[in-house]
Amino acid sequence: MGIYSKPVVLAVTSALVILIGTVVTVFVPMFMPSTQPVSAYVKPYTAIEQEGRDIYMREGCNNCHTQTVRPLRTEVLRYGEYSKAEEFAWDRPFLWGSRRTGPDLNRIGGKYPDSWHYRHMHSPQSMFEKSNMPPYGWLAENRLDTSNSFRKTQILGYGYSEAEVQQQIADYKAKVSAPDYDSKATRDQVTPEALRGDLTEMDAIIAYMQKLGRDVKAMEAMQ
Amino acid sequence: MAPFHTIFFINQIQEEGMNDTGYDYSVVKGFAFSALFWLVIGLVIGLWIAFEMFNPALNLTPWLSFGRLRVVHTNGLGLGFGLAGIFATAYYMLQRLTRTPLPFPGLAKAHLWLFNAAIAAAAVSLMAGLNTTKEYAELEWPLDVGVVILWVMFAVNVFAILIKRQEKQMYISLWYLVAMTVTVAVLYIVNNLEIPLTLFKSYSLYAGANDANVEWWYGHNIVGFIFTVPVLAMFYYFLPKATGLPIYSHRLSIVSFWSLIFAYLWTGAHHLMLTPLPEWIQTVAIAFSIFLIAPSWGSVVNGYYTLQGNWDQMRTNYLTKFFILGITFYGLQTLQGPLQGLRTLNAFFHYTDWVVGHVHMGTMGWVTMIISASFYYMIPKVTGRELYSVKLANTHFWLILVGQLAWTVTMWIGGIQQGAMWKATNPDGSLMYSFLDGLTSLYPYYRIRFVSGVVYFIGILVFGWNLIQTVRQAPSAATEA
Numbered sequence: 001m002g003i004y005s006k007p008v009v010l011a012v013t014s015a016l017v018i019l020i021g022t023v024v025t026v027f028v029p030m031f032m033p034s035t036q037p038v039s040a041y042v043k044p045y046t047a048i049e050q051e052g053r054d055i056y057m058r059e060g061c062n063n064c065h066t067q068t069v070r071p072l073r074t075e076v077l078r079y080g081e082y083s084k085a086e087e088f089a090w091d092r093p094f095l096w097g098s099r100r101t102g103p104d105l106n107r108i109g110g111k112y113p114d115s116w117h118y119r120h121m122h123s124p125q126s127m128f129e130k131s132n133m134p135p136y137g138w139l140a141e142n143r144l145d146t147s148n149s150f151r152k153t154q155i156l157g158y159g160y161s162e163a164e165v166q167q168q169i170a171d172y173k174a175k176v177s178a179p180d181y182d183s184k185a186t187r188d189q190v191t192p193e194a195l196r197g198d199l200t201e202m203d204a205i206i207a208y209m210q211k212l213g214r215d216v217k218a219m220e221a222m223q
Numbered sequence: 224m225a226p227f228h229t230i231f232f233i234n235q236i237q238e239e240g241m242n243d244t245g246y247d248y249s250v251v252k253g254f255a256f257s258a259l260f261w262l263v264i265g266l267v268i269g270l271w272i273a274f275e276m277f278n279p280a281l282n283l284t285p286w287l288s289f290g291r292l293r294v295v296h297t298n299g300l301g302l303g304f305g306l307a308g309i310f311a312t313a314y315y316m317l318q319r320l321t322r323t324p325l326p327f328p329g330l331a332k333a334h335l336w337l338f339n340a341a342i343a344a345a346a347v348s349l350m351a352g353l354n355t356t357k358e359y360a361e362l363e364w365p366l367d368v369g370v371v372i373l374w375v376m377f378a379v380n381v382f383a384i385l386i387k388r389q390e391k392q393m394y395i396s397l398w399y400l401v402a403m404t405v406t407v408a409v410l411y412i413v414n415n416l417e418i419p420l421t422l423f424k425s426y427s428l429y430a431g432a433n434d435a436n437v438e439w440w441y442g443h444n445i446v447g448f449i450f451t452v453p454v455l456a457m458f459y460y461f462l463p464k465a466t467g468l469p470i471y472s473h474r475l476s477i478v479s480f481w482s483l484i485f486a487y488l489w490t491g492a493h494h495l496m497l498t499p500l501p502e503w504i505q506t507v508a509i510a511f512s513i514f515l516i517a518p519s520w521g522s523v524v525n526g527y528y529t530l531q532g533n534w535d536q537m538r539t540n541y542l543t544k545f546f547i548l549g550i551t552f553y554g555l556q557t558l559q560g561p562l563q564g565l566r567t568l569n570a571f572f573h574y575t576d577w578v579v580g581h582v583h584m585g586t587m588g589w590v591t592m593i594i595s596a597s598f599y600y601m602i603p604k605v606t607g608r609e610l611y612s613v614k615l616a617n618t619h620f621w622l623i624l625v626g627q628l629a630w631t632v633t634m635w636i637g638g639i640q641q642g643a644m645w646k647a648t649n650p651d652g653s654l655m656y657s658f659l660d661g662l663t664s665l666y667p668y669y670r671i672r673f674v675s676g677v678v679y680f681i682g683i684l685v686f687g688w689n690l691i692q693t694v695r696q697a698p699s700a701a702t703e704a
Contacts (some may be wrong), residue, residue, distance in 0.1 A: 004393050007385035007401060014402045014484060018409065021488030021511070025504055026413075026440045029433065035501055036432045054424070058352035060290030070497040072570055074646045077654055085499035088431030093357055096435055096498055100574040101276070103658040125279070130663045132275070134282035134289055148420060155418050155426055 039086035041219035044158035045211060047149040047165045048172045048199070052208025054152070055139065055201050056095070064133070066097035067106040067212065080107035080213065087216040092156055102133060107213040114176075115183035117206040122190040140191045140202035172207060173199050245324040247314075248605035250331040252694075254311035255598055257339055259687050261303025262591075264346075266680050268296045273676050277669040286350045294361045295349045300586065301359060301449065302370075303342045308594040309403075309453040310338070310377065315601050316396050316460050317381065321388030327380050334376040341369045353423050357438045359445050360414050364425045367415040374411070378404050395476045399456035402484050406448045414441035432500050440491035447487045450585060451553075454593050455522055458550060461597045462529060465542040471528035479521030486515045493564030496573060505566075512561040519557030526550040541613050545596030545620060552588030552627075556581070571646070576665065577638025580631040587627035587679060595619065595686055602690055609699040611692035619685040626679025630672055637668035 003010050029035040045053060056062070069075055071082040083106050088094055119126065122140065124133035150165040160168070176187060177197050191200055275281045275289045282288045318325055325331055345362055353363045362370065381404050385393065393401075414437055417425035427434050463470055470476060492500055492508035526547065530536065536543040559581055563572055572578060603610050610616065644664065647655035 004398065005391050007382060007393065007397075010393070010398060011382070011401050011405050014398075015405045015409070017481065017485045018402075018406050018488050020485065021490075022409070022413075022440065025489055025492065025507060026436055029436060029501065029504060030429070032501075035436070036430060057354055057356045059285075059288065060294055060352075060354055060356070062356050063290050063293045066574060068498045070570065072497070074648060074654060077648075078645070078658070083499050085432050088435075088499065091431045092429070092434060093355065093427035094431055094434040094438070095356060096495070098358060098494065098574070099579065101662070128659055130666075131659065132277065132279045132662065132666075134275070134279055138285060148424075152420060152426075155420060 035085075036089055037086050038089045039216075039219050041222070042086050042089055042215045044090045044153070044156070044160075045208070046172070047146070047153055047160070047168045048144075048204050048207045049211045050152055050156070050158075050208075051144055051146065051149060051201075052204035052206065052211075053095075055205045056208060057093075059136070062095045062097045064097075064099065064101035066100050066104045068096045069104055069106050075104075079104045080111075081216075081220055084216055084219070086219060087213070090156070090158070105209070105212055109210045109212040109214040113183055114181075114206055114210065115186035117209055118183060118186040118190050118202065121202055121205070136202070136205075137190060139205060140195070140200045142201040143195060144199040144201050144204050146199070169199070172203070173197075176203050246318045247325040247328040247331065250325070250328065250335050251311050251315045251601070251605050253332075253335040254307045254314065254338075255602060255690075257335070258304050258307035258311055258594070258598075259690060261299055261307060261342060262683060263687060265296055265300035265304055266676070266683060268292055268299060270673065270676050270680060272296055273669065273673045277666040277673070285352070291350055291352055291354070294354060295346050297359060298345055298349060298361060299342070301445075302345065304594075305449055305590065307338065307342075308598075309449065310334070312457050312461075312594070312597050312601065313377075313381070313400055313453065315605065316456065317384050317400065320390065320394045320397055320460070321384050322390050323384050323388045325380060326383035326387055330376055331380055334373060334380075337369070337376070338373055341366065341373060344369075348423075355415075355417065355425065355427070357414060357427065357434075358442050360411070360438070360441060362415075363423060364415070364417050364419050365422060367411070367417070370411060371408075374404075374408055378408070394460070395470070395473070395480070396456040396460040398480055399452050399459070402480070403448050403452045403456070406444065406452075406484070410441045410444050410448065414438060432498075435495055435498065436492065436500055436504065439494040440488070443491040443494060444487055446585075450590050452484070454553075454590055457593050457597045458522070458526065458546065461542075461593075461600050462526060462546045465546065465596065465600050466530065466533065466536055466540060468529050468533055471525050471531070475521050475525050479518040479525070482521075483515070483518035486511045486518065490515060490564070493561075493569070496564065496566055496569040509564055509566065512564040516557060516561055520554060523550050523554035523557075541616050541620070542596050542599060545592045545599075548620075548624060549589050549592030549596070552584055552592065556585045556589060559584070571642045572638060575638035575641045575645075576634045576668070577642065580634030580638060583634065584627065584631045587623065587630065591623060591627075591683075595623070598690060602693055603699075606694050607698045608693055608696050611689050611696060615685055615689040619682050619689065622682025622685060623679050626675050626677075626682055629675035630679060633668050633671045633675060637665045637672075640668075641665060 003013060069079045069082045076082055122137040123135050124131040146169050149169060150162045153160045153165055175181060188196055190202065271281060272289055272292050314325065314331060345366055348363060348366060349361060354361045355363060381400060385397065416428040418428060419425045429437050459470060459476065489511035490508045492504045493512050496505055530547065537547060562568055563578065563581060599610060599616055641661050644656045644661040649655050
């Protein structure tokens with residue numbers, strides 16, 4: 001009965017007891033490369049894609065959308081090839097989610113043109129009358145803040161130089177504001193005139209959508 | 224076994240006879256009414272997002288969009304209501320069970336004020352979109368630092384009072400409080416290690432599968448050590464108090480305690496079944512999840528047997544039914560949880576509303592029932608007043624019971640339907656339903672869920688009214704003396 005009259009001993013013993021499972025299932029795997037394998041095919045996010053990912057997090061999209069396709073027949077039929085560990089090597093934090101009020105997004109990249117996303121983000125109900133997704137048209141009214149973009153890629157260890165990050169931003173701006181951009185008409189519809197020559201939060205989150213699940217296809221093709 | 228629990232029972236009775244002067248109850252009251260306040264706020268937000276699920280028109284502004292509000296709901300109720308309820312009852316039980324006044328009442332008071340400021344700041348920051356996205360750990364890093372400071376402020380009083388205590392043995396409830404104090408600190412700090420970018424933004428220290436593994440080790444255990452361990456502390460203390468019956472078996476409670484806190488930490492990965500997390504971690508989690516049925520039911524059985532020969536109290540003592548129904552939902556919860564963790568069942572149920580129903584049986588059934596009953600017992604004691612109305616307490620009981628059952632059963636049925644529609648294929652092997660077919664088929668359930676939530680919410684308003692009226696009365700003659 002000794003331990004039940006010694007609070008400090010009880011606290012230390014409790015700490016040791018809870019740490020056994022913690023060490024075995026959480027701490028040890030952290031030091032095993034097989035837990036989070038890396039693949040040269042899976043590239044870090046560009047500065048714009050990362051800005052889009054941060055907006056995805058800010059809006060709590062992970063509360064309704066998962067980003068893991070499970071190795072189940074109907075799931076692969078619905079979403080595409082099941083998720084591989086390698087594709088998440090750059091993800092801080094992970095965004096696998098826990099509930100599918102909306103569909104999984106791990107293989108959304110390249111599935112639809114940008115114009116589809118502009119229209120859908122602006123008004124999901126205009127495309128799917130009964131959808132319960134909140135409209136995100138206001139993202140196109142917010143100029144994208146890129147003042148921290150370089151520092152973000154530094155912290156996340158993406159290995160870009162400041163010039164590379166500036167180039168990525170300039171390239172993407174040039175892409176979406178070009179007269180021959182394939183989704184120009186839809187983008188112009190949802191973007192206020194003053195911002196059409198600039199980057200908006202909507203542009204960034206769509207860039208992020210289009211990145212999801214694309215690199216891994218090259219890896220899968222090699223396997 | 225008999226001598227042990229007899230000794231504890233006698234201690235409790237002795238402690239009851241002690242003069243109340245010297246105990247600091249102001250912080251108990253403060254946390255109890257804070258809990259009530261955040262409970263009402265959290266439920267209003269819950270109703271708001273429940274409505275958004277079948278009618279997106281309520282996504283009026285970015286601040287009120289589902290993605291932002293859902294985390295205000297979970298954090299508001301988990302941290303605001305849950306933790307405040309735990310702090311209120313812990314400051315009460317600690318003083319009574321050690322027969323020692325709070326060593327640092329000023330620190331406890333600061334804890335109370337800082338706590339409420341932190342919850343308010345948390346709600347505002349989450350609505351503003353400062354969200355790390357790690358479930359139940361969404362707060363950005365400056366608030367994480369605040370939470371750690373708050374926890375230390377609490378822990379100082381916990382350990383100081385235990386060291387200074389007048390009572391030699393520490394009763395079961397105190398072990399549970401010690402285990403909570405230690406474990407929540409470890410969980411919170413490890414999962415929230417982040418690299419700050421600005422005051423408002425940080426990135427997780429861990430990447431990909433490791434981040435997922437850390438997060439669900441945390442996510443599962445924070446539920447365990449906030450919604451299970453301290454609520455069991457309340458159950459083991461307030462059930463004997465409210466019924467006048469000693470806990471059936473002290474030995475069973477010892478075995479349950481150690482096996483519960485040992486096994487819990489292995490099971491987080493059952494939230495990551497069939498994801499890219501290494502399969503061995505998933506399988507170990509399944510095994511320990513099944514094992515966890517034993518210690519969980521150890522407490523359930525202990526509760527039931529405590530009432531043996533006195534089951535008439537379910538009718539005659541309004542508090543007994545809160546405790547017994549509460550522990551029953553705990554028992555169902557701890558059977559359902561491990562079963563959902565099995566790979567084949569998980570493949571069907573995971574990501575559906577079934578899991579949402581599961582969580583809410585625990586929170587609306589077990590946690591709220593036990594905290595409600597503990598408050599009904601404790602508030603009259605700390606204010607020197609009789610409970611305003613037993614009749615209203617009974618109304619509260621039935622409203623939250625019916626509201627919760629309708630809520631959870633609706634979500635289970637909806638979850639089964641959605642899981643089945645996701646899996647359904649035509650004879651040629653193609654998918655039978657689009658994703659949207661599955662979602663829109665749930666809208667009738669979402670409407671029923673909203674109505675059930677309203678019933679539950681009315682029950683909670685009755686609870687709040689009853690406690691407020693209790694405090695507003697003149698002190699009762701019996702306790703005044």
